Each structure stands twice: as C-alpha cells, then as structure tokens.
Amino acid sequence: xxxxxxxxxxxxxxxxxxxxxxxxxxxxxxxxxxxxxxxxxxxxxxxxxxxxxxxxxxxxxxxxxxxxxxxxxxxxxxxxxxxxxxxxxxxxxxxxxxxxxxxxxxxxxxxxxxxxxxxxxxxxxxxxxxxxxxxxxxxxxxxxxxxxxxxxxxxxxxxxxxxxxxxxxxxxxxxxxxxxxxxxxxxxxxxxxxxxxxxxxxxxxxxxxxxxxxxxxxxxxxxxxxxxxxxxxxxxxxxxxxxx
Ligand SMILES: [Zn+2]
Numbered sequence: 248x249x250x251x252x253x254x255x256x257x258x259x260x261x262x263x264x265x266x267x268x269x270x271x272x273x274x275x276x277x278x279x280x281x282x283x284x285x286x287x288x289x290x291x292x293x294x295x296x297x298x299x300x301x302x303x304x305x306x307x308x309x310x311x312x313x314x315x316x317x318x319x320x321x322x323x324x325x326x327x328x329x330x331x332x333x334x335x336x337x338x339x340x341x342x343x344x345x346x347x348x349x350x351x352x353x354x355x356x357x358x359x360x361x362x363x364x365x366x367x368x369x370x371x372x373x374x375x376x377x378x379x380x381x382x383x384x385x386x387x388x389x390x391x392x393x394x395x396x397x398x399x400x401x402x403x404x405x406x407x408x409x410x411x412x413x414x415x416x417x418x419x420x421x422x423x424x425x426x427x428x429x430x431x432x433x434x435x436x437x438x439x440x441x442x443x444x445x446x447x448x449x450x451x452x453x454x455x456x457x458x459x460x461x462x463x464x465x466x467x468x469x470x471x472x473x474x475x476x477x478x479x480x481x482x483x484x485x486x487x488x489x490x491x
Contacts, residue, residue, distance in 0.1 A: 282317035301328035
C-alpha cells in the first residue's frame with residue numbers, strides 16, 4: 248500500500264478500541280482527514296506526544312480501499328503546542344477552532360489557505376499574541392475562506408457604501424444601513440468596522456491597531472458567531488466554554 252505523508256495539524260484525538268486512538272488532523276495537501284493510530288495508547292508507544300492537539304507534525308499514513316479512516320503509521324513532531332495548552336483559555340479557544348474546522352471542512356477537500364491560517368494562529372499564540380484577539384481573527388478569516396463573510400461596508404438593499412453603524416441582516420449574508428434596516432438586532436459600530444478592516448489587512452501576530460474594550464471584542468465575536476451558527480445550523484459545543 249502506498250504511504251502518503253503530509254505536514255499536518257492535529258485537531259483532536261479520542262480513544263478507539265482497546266489500544267488505539269482516532270485522530271482528526273488537517274493536512275496541508277488534503278485538508279481534513281480522520282485516521283487510526285494503532286497502539287497509540289500503549290505505554291511508550293512510537294507516537295510519543297506527537298498526537299497532542301494542535302501539534303504541527305509530519306504524518307505518514309495509508310488508505311485502505313472502501314474505508315473512510317486512514318491508518319496512521321508514523322508521526323513526527325515538528326512544533327509542539329503542549330505548553331500553550333496549559334493555559335485553559337488557550338485550550339478552550341483551540342478546541343473551538345478545531346470544532347469549527349472539523350464541522351465546516353468537507354472530508355479530504357484540500358484547503359491550503361485554511362491550513363496556513365491554523366498554522367499562523369498557533370505560531371502567533373506561541374509568540375504571545377492575546378488569544379481573545381486570535382479567536383476573533385480566526386473567526387473572521389474562517390468566514391472569508393468559507394465564502395460566507397458578509398461585505399460589512401455596503402448596504403445589501405440600497406447598495407450604498409457605509410461609514411456609519413450597520414446592522415447584520417437576518418439572513419446573515421450582508422448588512423443594512425440606517426435607512427434600510429428594520430430588525431436592529433446586531434449593530435456593528437464604526438469602531439468594530441475598523442477592527443474588521445484591521446484583521447483583513449494585517450497578520451495575526453501584529454498588535455491590533457484598533458483600541459477596543461474587552462466587551463467590544465466579545466461583542467464582535469457574537470456577530471461572527473451568529474453568522475457561523477446560521478450557516479452551520481448548529482451551535483458549536485465548544486462555544487459554551489468561551490467567555491471572551
Ligand atoms: Zn440601505
């Protein structure tokens with residue numbers, strides 16, 4: 248059987264059978280893949296700590312005909328996220344990011360952009376960027392990569408360019424201006440629009456060039472999450488643990 252290898256990010260694992268682990272990983276070439284790491288729960292197994300969530304690895308695996316799960320034969324650790332995950336806040340944020348990635352990504356549909364986004368989020372967290380900001384940053388780019396990011400600067404109804412407050416429209420695929428809006432549920436202030444523009448133009452490690460209060464960043468998260476939940480038709484379970 249031909250062995251595939253790829254750089255990948257481990258999203259999560261769960262116990263499988265007596266001594267194995269089910270591993271969900273996002274590979275640079277093939278996107279989301281699920282596989283079995285045989286013997287990964289045995290003491291002193293060959294996988295070591297390479298299967299910890301958000302490890303960046305080189306993973307070796309082969310596929311069996313008519314089977315959804317690949318078999319993982321080896322995994323070399325390139326960058327460990329182990330120390331990062333000691334911080335509970337980071338750990339919750341990463342679980343949320345992993346859940347979104349798994350729920351939205353078609354199985355084995357390669358998505359290099361999403362891979363690079365995940366990698367740069369991990370590296371920026373390690374470089375000390377605030378996880379609250381990185382979570383918003385991920386949400387923004389995740390929506391964009393999935394083609395469901397609204398144009399926050401143009402009214403969906405009258406097509407005017409807007410510099411003032413806008414409101415997210417109920418179908419979540421656009422915004423409405425002061426004149427066109429009837430359901431004023433999700434207001435997005437000019438400051439939030441600036442924060443969105445900042446994320447669009449800057450790498451995640453850059454210090455946010457917009458000063459927002461923690462509650463404003465949290466509110467921006469609620470805006471992004473309402474779009475995510477609308478399209479997913481489900482509320483990510485890991486959101487219950489995010490308090491930012
Ligand atoms: Zn309008």
